[in-house]
Amino acid sequence: MKILGRFKGKLGEIAIWESERTGDRLYREGEIFQSESSATGESRLPYVKMMEVFLGDAKNVLLLGCGGGNLATMLVRSGKNVTVVDHSPISFDLAKRFFGMPKEISCFVADFREYLAAETRSFDGIAVDVGGPGFCYEEQFNPSTCHSITARLSRGGRIILNMLVATDFDAAPDLIASDLSEDHLSSWIFDRPGLLNRNALLACLPKGRRTANKHYMAKFSRTTDELWTLRRPRRPSHHSQAVVVEIA
Ligand SMILES: C[S@@+](CC[C@H](N)C(=O)[O-])C[C@H]1O[C@@H](n2cnc3c(N)ncnc32)[C@H](O)[C@@H]1O
Numbered sequence: 001m002k003i004l005g006r007f008k009g010k011l012g013e014i015a016i017w018e019s020e021r022t023g024d025r026l027y028r029e030g031e032i033f034q035s036e037s038s039a040t041g042e043s044r045l046p047y048v049k050m051m052e053v054f055l056g057d058a059k060n061v062l063l064l065g066c067g068g069g070n071l072a073t074m075l076v077r078s079g080k081n082v083t084v085v086d087h088s089p090i091s092f093d094l095a096k097r098f099f100g101m102p103k104e105i106s107c108f109v110a111d112f113r114e115y116l117a118a119e120t121r122s123f124d125g126i127a128v129d130v131g132g133p134g135f136c137y138e139e140q141f142n143p144s145t146c147h148s149i150t151a152r153l154s155r156g157g158r159i160i161l162n163m164l165v166a167t168d169f170d171a172a173p174d175l176i177a178s179d180l181s182e183d184h185l186s187s188w189i190f191d192r193p194g195l196l197n198r199n200a201l202l203a204c205l206p207k208g209r210r211t212a213n214k215h216y217m218a219k220f221s222r223t224t225d226e227l228w229t230l231r232r233p234r235r236p237s238h239h240s241q242a243v244v245v246e247i248a
Contacts, residue, residue, distance in 0.1 A: 001026075004098060010088040011132040016098045025098055027068040029088075030133035035068030041100040043070035046225070047162055047199040050190070051127050053223045054160045054203060055080070058125025062152060064112040065130035069095025069105075076102050080125070083108065085115045113145055122154035128161040137163045138172040146179035150204075159185070159204040168193050177202040177233035188217060192227045202233075 004016040004025070012030025019025075024044060027035040036044045043049060052074045055061055059080055063072050066086035072095070075082050082105050086092065089109045095101035108115055112130050126149060130140070141161075153159060159180060165173055177187040180202060190201040203220075205213045221230050 007090050007094065009090060009132075011134060014088075014090065014094065016094060025068070027094065027099070029067075032132055034132065035070050035099065037068060037070045037099055039098075039100070041068070041070050041073035041095075043074065045070075045199075047201060048074075048129075050201060050220075050224060050228075051129065051160050051162065052078070054158065054201075054220055055125040055127060058123075058158060060123050060154075061125040061127060062119075062123040064115070064126075064128045066091040066095055066101075066107070067129070068099040069101035070099060071127060071129060072105055073099065073101045075127075076105055082106070083123070085110055085112050086130075087111045113140070113148070116145070116148040116152060119152055122152055122157070124154050124157040126153055126157070126159045128159070131162075131164060138175060141172075141176045141179070143179045146176060147182070150180060150182050150185060153185075156206050158206075159202075161202040162199055163202065165191065165198050165200045167196060173200050173202060174233040174235070177204075178235050180204050181207075181233070183207070186213060187233055189231050189233055190221075190224065190228050191231070193229060195227075 001017045001019055004018050007014045009029045015028045017026040023039050025037060025039055026033055048071050051071055061075055061080050061082050063082055063084045066084045072082050072084045084105055085108045092107045096103060173189050177189050181187045184207050185204040186207045187202060187204045192198045205216060
């Protein structure tokens with residue numbers, strides 16, 4: 001591996017690495033690898049490819065989180081109109097310079113929650129892939145943020161959110177998937193139980209289309225490998241309750 005450049009990121013130093021054997025490129029921020037792709041921006045990460053497939057039917061996509069811009073690049077190349085948001089302005093320059101992200105993509109520099117509070121347009125696909133050093137999913141995706149994501153979804157649209165799951169005892173995917181469901185969306189969790197610090201995908205489709213959704217999710221599941229399992233979220237409570245135990 002050789003380093004093509006080092007830059008100041010929002011959450012730590014960003015280094016762009018290149019494999020001398022394959023030509024693949026990696027975007028590392030602090031200790032976290034944010035993107036990994038061919039030099040032309042085709043992601044090597046299964047979860048990014050899954051997000052692309054899930055958004056197959058969308059035409060107008062809001063993408064929260066740029067990194068190396070691989071998902072944005074893949075979506076634009078398949079004919080979609082894409083808006084990308086990232087709080088790190090340099091991510092857009094690096095995505096274009098090192099990962100082939102097309103110049104015509106509309107890019108917004110903003111914290112994703114502030115962007116959502118100000119945006120008034122609707123999108124028929126929303127992809128959320130924000131994260132990095134010190135990022136806490138449960139805090140960032142609280143019920144009000146989940147509501148501001150679903151508020152930007154047009155009728156009949158779909159949402160896919162990537163998150164890191166520490167262990168099988170991490171309640172965050174279930175909490176966030178439940179909060180994203182609201183009255184008009186059904187949600188699912190794609191996960192790889194048993195692995196530590198793994199990616200999991202939370203997927204939402206319109207409620208009340210049981211058969212269509214079943215077919216959509218079945219088709220989507222066939223694009224994944226056998227380590228990924230699909231389940232509905234459990235509904236844990238956000239509020240921990242004090243339990244008094246009497247010891248005789
Ligand atoms: C995993 S990368 C996205 C990778 C991208 N999906 C791809 O395919 O290459 C996560 C991105 O989220 C951004 N990010 C982290 N916290 C954020 C926040 N609060 N608001 C906006 N962007 C944020 C980081 O700067 C980073 O570029």
